Amino acid sequence: xxxxxxxxxxxxxxxxxxxxxxxxxxxxxxxxxxxxxxxxxxxxxxxxxxxxxxxxxxxxxxxxxxxxxxxxxxxxxxxxxxxxxxxxxxxxxxxxxxxxxxxxxxxxxxxxxxxxxxxxxxxxxxxxxxxxxxxxxxxxxxxxxxxxxxxxxxxxxxxxxxxxxxxxxxxxxxxxxxxxxxxxxxxxxxxxxxxxxxxxxxxxxxxxxxxxxxxxxxxxxx
DNA sequence: AGCTGATCATAT
DNA sequence: ATATGATCAGCT
Numbered sequence: 001x002x003x004x005x006x007x008x009x010x011x012x013x014x015x016x017x018x019x020x021x022x023x024x025x026x027x028x029x030x031x032x033x034x035x036x037x038x039x040x041x042x043x044x045x046x047x048x049x050x051x052x053x054x055x056x057x058x059x060x061x062x063x064x065x066x067x068x069x070x071x072x073x074x075x076x077x078x079x080x081x082x083x084x085x086x087x088x089x090x091x092x093x094x095x096x097x098x099x100x101x102x103x104x105x106x107x108x109x110x111x112x113x114x115x116x117x118x119x120x121x122x123x124x125x126x127x128x129x130x131x132x133x134x135x136x137x138x139x140x141x142x143x144x145x146x147x148x149x150x151x152x153x154x155x156x157x158x159x160x161x162x163x164x165x166x167x168x169x170x171x172x173x174x175x176x177x178x179x180x181x182x183x184x185x186x187x188x189x190x191x192x193x194x195x196x197x198x199x200x201x202x203x204x205x206x207x208x209x210x211x212x213x214x215x216x217x218x219x220x221x222x
Numbered sequence: 223a224g225c226t227g228a229t230c231a232t233a234t
Numbered sequence: 235a236t237a238t239g240a241t242c243a244g245c246t
Contacts, residue, residue, distance in 0.1 A: 043230055044239025051239080060233055060238050077241080087225090089240060121241090169226045179227055181235095188235075201228090202236080208225090 003055040005068055009137065012066065012115065015054050016135035024119075025128035027053055035128050047075045050117050050132070064113070071137070072114045076212055077121030078133065084212040085121055093159060093177050093203040095190040100156070102149045107175065107205050111148065114138050116215065136219050144174070144211070151175035155205075162193045164200050174211040180204030 006012040019027060027049055028035050036042040048059070056065035056073055065073040079085035091106045102108055118133030140148060151172040158167050159177075169178045179201050187199040 039230095039241060041230055043241045044232080047239045048232095058238090062237065075240080086241060089238095092236080176226090179229085181229080182231090183229055184227080186235075 003052060005055045005057040005066060007068065009069060009071075012054065012069065012071065013135075013137065016115070016117070019050070019053050019132050020134045022132050023128060024049070024130045024132075027132070028128070037127070039127070046119060046130075047073075050075055050119075054115075064110075066115075070113055072110050074114055074116055076116045076118045076133075076216075078118050080122040080124060082118075082120075082133075082216075084209040084216065087176070087178075087209055088207040088212060089180065090175075090205040090207060092180060093155070093205050095159060095164070095188060095200065095203065098156070098160065102152055105152060105156075107148070107152050111140060111207075116212070118216070134220075136215070138215055138219070144214075147174050152205075159203075162191045162195065164190060164198075164203075165192070167203075169206075172208070174208055176206050176208055177203050178206050 006015060024035060024046065031049070031052055033049065036045055039045060051059055051065060051073060054066075054073065058065050058067045061067075064070050074088055076084055076088070077086050090110050094100070100106070115135055115137050117135045120130040120133075151174055155167070155172055155175065155177050158164070158171075167177055169176045171177070181202045184201055186201060188202050189197055190200050192198045
């Protein structure tokens with residue numbers, strides 16, 4: 001079973017309407033997928049399943065999931081109160097010298113246009129019974145972008161100055177930097193503040209749930 | 223209970 | 235090792 005990429009935003013939204021309200025059980029069936037009992041060893045499984053249903057074409061590529069539309073797909077795990085329960089991985093953080101500015105950055109490119117797909121993720125709900133919410137096509141408003149830009153510039157400056165030792169996940173209002181690797185023994189080379197080669201774990205940009213909670217609150221008013 | 227640091231699978 | 239897809243789990 002293969003689904004071609006959507007040719008318009010409307011076609012993408014039409015497909016979203018089809019999966020909204022369905023369970024993981026219903027979505028796994030047409031792809032003959034065995035549903036994992038836990039996501040412990042299948043952390044990206046649900047996201048991949050949604051990609052298949054919506055026709056994402058850039059799986060395993062450094063491009064938006066829907067390359068023709070320039071739209072990035074992100075699942076949004078919801079807790080029992082239907083609020084985001086996990087942060088959202090964006091992309092790797094550059095430990096090498098970079099000429100990026102905000103608008104040319106990988107973070108901006110990823111976040112410029114996102115399809116958020118809310119999914120029930122409370123551990124109280126067995127995986128097959130978890131339901132898909134109504135997906136939301138989103139662009140950062142000017143106020144939100146300004147905050148992301150400031151976060152990105154502060155964090156990027158620290159990295160570019162080689163001050164990785166003073167970097168922690170506590171920095172950043174919406175955007176933060178955390179480890180991103182299979183495990184903590186994986187090391188990559190970078191330069192410290194004195195320009196000396198040192199080893200450090202790979203890092204990634206993540207969105208705090210504060211942002212995704214705000215996005216949902218602003219779009220699903222009652 | 224929320225957050226930070228650590229970790230899991232797969233493809234290239 | 236790096237990219238994709240993310241969640242786990244110990245500590246505060």
